[in-house]
Amino acid sequence: xxxxxxxxxxxxxxxxxxxxxxxxxxxxxxxxxxxxxxxxxxxxxxxxxxxxxxxxxxxxxxxxxxxxxxxxxxxxxxxxxxxxxxxxxxxxxxxxxxxxxxxxxxxxxxxxxxxxxxxxxxxxxxxxxxxxxxxxxxx
Amino acid sequence: xxxxxxxxxxxxxxxxxxxxxxxxxxxxxxxxxxxxxxxxxxxxxxxxxxxxxxxxxxxxxxxxxxxxxxxxxxxxxxxxxxxxxxxxxxxxxxxxxxxxxxxxxxxxxxxxxxxxxxxxxxxxxxxxxxxxxxxxxxx
DNA sequence: TGACTTAACTTGCATTTCACAAGTGACCGT
DNA sequence: ACGGTCACTTGTGAAATGCAAGTTAAGTCA
Numbered sequence: 102x103x104x105x106x107x108x109x110x111x112x113x114x115x116x117x118x119x120x121x122x123x124x125x126x127x128x129x130x131x132x133x134x135x136x137x138x139x140x141x142x143x144x145x146x147x148x149x150x151x152x153x154x155x156x157x158x159x160x161x162x163x164x165x166x167x168x169x170x171x172x173x174x175x176x177x178x179x180x181x182x183x184x185x186x187x188x189x190x191x192x193x194x195x196x197x198x199x200x201x202x203x204x205x206x207x208x209x210x211x212x213x214x215x216x217x218x219x220x221x222x223x224x225x226x227x228x229x230x231x232x233x234x235x236x237x238x239x240x
Numbered sequence: 241x242x243x244x245x246x247x248x249x250x251x252x253x254x255x256x257x258x259x260x261x262x263x264x265x266x267x268x269x270x271x272x273x274x275x276x277x278x279x280x281x282x283x284x285x286x287x288x289x290x291x292x293x294x295x296x297x298x299x300x301x302x303x304x305x306x307x308x309x310x311x312x313x314x315x316x317x318x319x320x321x322x323x324x325x326x327x328x329x330x331x332x333x334x335x336x337x338x339x340x341x342x343x344x345x346x347x348x349x350x351x352x353x354x355x356x357x358x359x360x361x362x363x364x365x366x367x368x369x370x371x372x373x374x375x376x377x378x379x
Numbered sequence: 380t381g382a383c384t385t386a387a388c389t390t391g392c393a394t395t396t397c398a399c400a401a402g403t404g405a406c407c408g409t
Numbered sequence: 410a411c412g413g414t415c416a417c418t419t420g421t422g423a424a425a426t427g428c429a430a431g432t433t434a435a436g437t438c439a
Contacts, residue, residue, distance in 0.1 A: 108286075108287040108288070109286045109287045110347060110348070110349035111266075111269070111286065111287075111341070111349060112337070112338050112339075112340070112341025112342045112345055112348050112349065112350050113265065113266065113269050113334065113337045113338050113341055114266060114286075114287055114341075115341040115344075115345040115348070116337045116338075116340055116341040116345075117262050117265055117266065117337070118262070121260070121261060121262045121265065122260060122261060122262065123256050123257070123260045123261065126252060126256055126260065127250075127252065127253060127256065130250070130252050139386080139387090140386065140387050140388080141385090141386065141387080144387095147247075147248045147250065147253075148247040148248050148250075148253055149247070149427095150427095151426070151427050151428065152387080152388065152389085152428095153388080153389070153390085153426085153427085153428095154425085154426065154427080155387095155388095156387075156388055156389080157425095166344075176385095176386085176435075176436070177434075177435050177436080178385065178386045178387070178434065178435045178436065179385095179386060179387080179435095180386085180387070187344050190340055190343065190344065191340060193336045193339075193340075194333060194336045194337060194340060195252065197332045197333045197336050198251070198252045198255045198256070198333060199251050199252050199255075200251075200332075201251070201255055201329055201330060201332075201333060202250070202251025202252055202253075202254040202255040203251045204329065205254075205305075205326050205329065206251055206254040206255075208249060209249070209251050209254070210249040210250060210251065211251050278415085278416090279415070279416050279417080280414090280415065280416080283416095288398095289398095290397075290398050290399065290400095291399095291416080291417065291418085292397085292398085292399095292417080292418070292419085293396090293397070293398080294416095294417090295416075295417055295418080296396095315406075315407070315414095315415085316405070316406055316407085317405065317406045317407070317414070317415045317416070318406095318414095318415065318416080319415085319416070319417095
């Protein structure tokens with residue numbers, strides 16, 4: 102999705118221009134749910150994203166202000182990808198996606214406890230994830 | 241997005257396999273926010289979706305159980321597209337997308353009142369839209 | 380120091396999807 | 410019967426995707 106041109110002034114369209122493809126939200130998911138920070142971690146997270154596509158998505162997300170990339174101080178080969186505030190604000194969307202999938206996917210892998218937690222305390226789950234991600238930011 | 245094969249058992253991935261592209265959620269938006277029901281209404285809703293893509297998306301959404309298509313009784317040329325329960329359950333995601341766009345898009349078209357309503361009474365907004373859509377179903 | 384490995388890309392290429400324009404066929408009003 | 414409308418379908422070039430292989434810079438070990 103090489104940085105889409107603006108299609109309209111609709112906020113939903115704006116959002117989809119940035120994260121509306123089959124891969125981008127999976128990268129965000131890896132960061133939010135599994136704490137992924139590295140290229141290799143995104144690469145090996147199950148769905149099998151191609152390296153060129155991953156590279157492209159990370160760059161677009163960085164250009165879109167959703168994440169930031171820095172070089173690992175202890176190992177110059179490695180990059181560290183971290184969500185910005187704008188990126189962290191995507192957490193509610195991610196939770197809703199998970200909730201919808203959990204409800205409507207007959208073969209869902211979401212444990213029933215987690216589904217119930219989201220159902221009963223959505224705000225709490227969001228706050229928790231948000232706090233985790235923000236603490237990483239100042240690490 | 242010709243009906244993606246299942247990439248993993250992740251609920252988010254499941255969701256993205258169905259609605260994770262640049263157009264599908266805009267079709268849903270038209271149905272939820274503007275009450276669109278017709279091919280021509282989706283076509284003329286601002287972003288300029290191509291007819292072949294729209295046709296494909298509607299078919300995929302129908303196959304995915306997110307909407308249903310029926311022939312207009314008064315005019316055999318026209319189709320009526322209506323969201324199923326599964327489709328209506330996407331409303332929270334849509335609201336979150338709108339909220340995120342409204343917050344992070346510097347040129348957002350979302351009126352500040354609506355943004356505040358979502359911020360203060362998300363559940364209320366969702367319930368209202370849901371009720372509207374459900375009443376259409378038994379029309 | 381030099382060979383080897385690892386991390387993060389980049390390149391090439393065949394396949395798929397997309398955008399755009401044009402065409403088709405069922406159906407309607409007159 | 411005829412022109413117009415609605416919902417598609419087809420054709421075509423451009424762009425994105427998936428896959429395999431290659432590249433570059435940096436770290437590791439002998």
